[in-house]
Amino acid sequence: MNIQIAIVEDQDKIRKNLITRLDFFDDINIIFVAENADIALSKLRSLSEKNLPQVILMDIEMPGKTGIEATLEIKSEFPEIDILIQTVFENEEKIFQSIQAGASGYLLKDDPIQKYVDAIQELATGGAALSSSIALKLMSFVKSEQQQKETKAKAAQVEFSLSDREIDILKGIVDDLTEQQLGEQLFISPHTVRTHIKNIYKKLHVHSRASAVRFAITKGLA
Amino acid sequence: MNIQIAIVEDQDKIRKNLITRLDFFDDINIIFVAENADIALSKLRSLSEKNLPQVILMDIEMPGKTGIEATLEIKSEFPEIDILIQTVFENEEKIFQSIQAGASGYLLKDDPIQKYVDAIQELATGGAALSSSIALKLMSFVKSEQQQKETKAKAAQVEFSLSDREIDILKGIVDDLTEQQLGEQLFISPHTVRTHIKNIYKKLHVHSRASAVRFAITKGLA
DNA sequence: TTAAGAATACCCTGATCAGGGTATTCTTTT
DNA sequence: AAAAGAATACCCTGATCAGGGTATTCTTAA
DSSP states (O other), rough: OEEEEEESSSSSSHHHHHHHHHHSSSTEEEEEESSSSHHHHHHHSOOGGSSOOSSSESSSSOSSOOOOHHHHHHHOOOOEEEEEEEEEOOOHHHHEEEOOOOOOEETTTTTTEEEEEHHHHHTTTOOOOOOOEEEHHHHHHHHHHHHHHHHHHHHHHHHTOHHHHHHHHHHHHHOOOOOOHHHHTTTTHHHHHHHHHHHHHHHTTTTHHHHHHHHHHHHHHH | OOOEEEESSSSSHHEEEHHHHTTTTEEEEEEEESSSSSHHHHHHSSOGGGGOOSEEEEEEEOOSHHHHHHHHHHHHHOOOOEEEEEEEEOHHHHHHHHHHHHHHHEHHHHHTTHHHHHHHHHHHHOOOOOOHHHHHHHHHHHHHHHHHHHHHHHHHHHTOOOHHHHHHHHOOOOOOOOTEEEEEEEEOOHHHHHHHHHHHHHHTTTTTTHHHHHHHHHHHOO
């Protein structure tokens, strides 16, 4: 099948290189090339809907509007166009920003041209495309997103050296139990609960249940 | 470069199919094949460290231990082995579980064999490999993960119909201000603060600052 | 235009909390 | 054997909170 694409890239050399290498593939038609985001946008606006590119190859580092800003704008005006970000740097921050902005893929500039072609084809058929190192970063993000919560809790406990018993008490505070109720639940005197709470406050440098709850939840101890 | 792999797959047909198709590639050596997780584990244990496979192709749907459980076990015993999950279903839940368990890649069984080879090579060189539809799911997860946080806060405010002023008060509670302090900060009488707090409690069905803080933070209002 | 909601303000009372002590027992570490 | 930390328990006092009212003003929506 034939895929219409556009290229947005400020550097002459890279742009020309891309064109010649992609031109080699018969099923990929480069319908326009722009050297910055604004030119790209005005070209897009001048096209009739049925002549729009399906995929835009977008450089991330550009003078003026960055590829991320351009992606945001293009996606809001032309949501059906898939954007394939290309960059030389594996900057984690930028990767997430691009995804946020609505990019459908992320390639590194030293990926072989076949990768580009594969990626373009996958985007055109409704998938996403990621360089393997980018995929790795994404996966570790997803992985840590969960694990961090678990690991973090123990780290916080160690950092503030709360004892196991104090964690019990802290959880009770988060659950909004009175000293009385906590005592009953843990089979200790409410006086003891009070003592524990005082010690917890000292360790966490807080002076109220409200801030203890805030601490516990934000540190993942709840 | 030569890559040593192993295959864990319960279905005879698929297993044989994989073997013949992968055998075609000279730089991929299948050093063993197992029909379930336990057999795979014992084979791994019988090998000396330098003869371990670099990559294991793991079916996710298997009788007995699932591919996810197997991945967890293998990764804890042999962390340096990369695991490439393969499945027929694009089950979101399973994808995340696999990543959690430590898988380095995720393929669909109808991906062409070249994808398998590419994926194996990328894993062997330290990257990750994802089918394009899986990549898409991952990206939307990452995307929504951020956006949800923003959207959620307003949704919660609407859901519990807290007024803007009540949100001010709620934030003060999270910041551990007394009624007195809150009054000074918002230029209103502490009595008024009290009234607002009572109304907030009624709307949120809570009866203390601690639970209000918990609510505010977990709903993203803080 | 009338009702409802939001923001303001005040009163009262009992409950709970916060912070200050002190003390005993047990385990663990030095 | 001594010191330190953790868990237990009790006392006291002033501060703050929670929940129950009532009331006025203003805006917005029915």
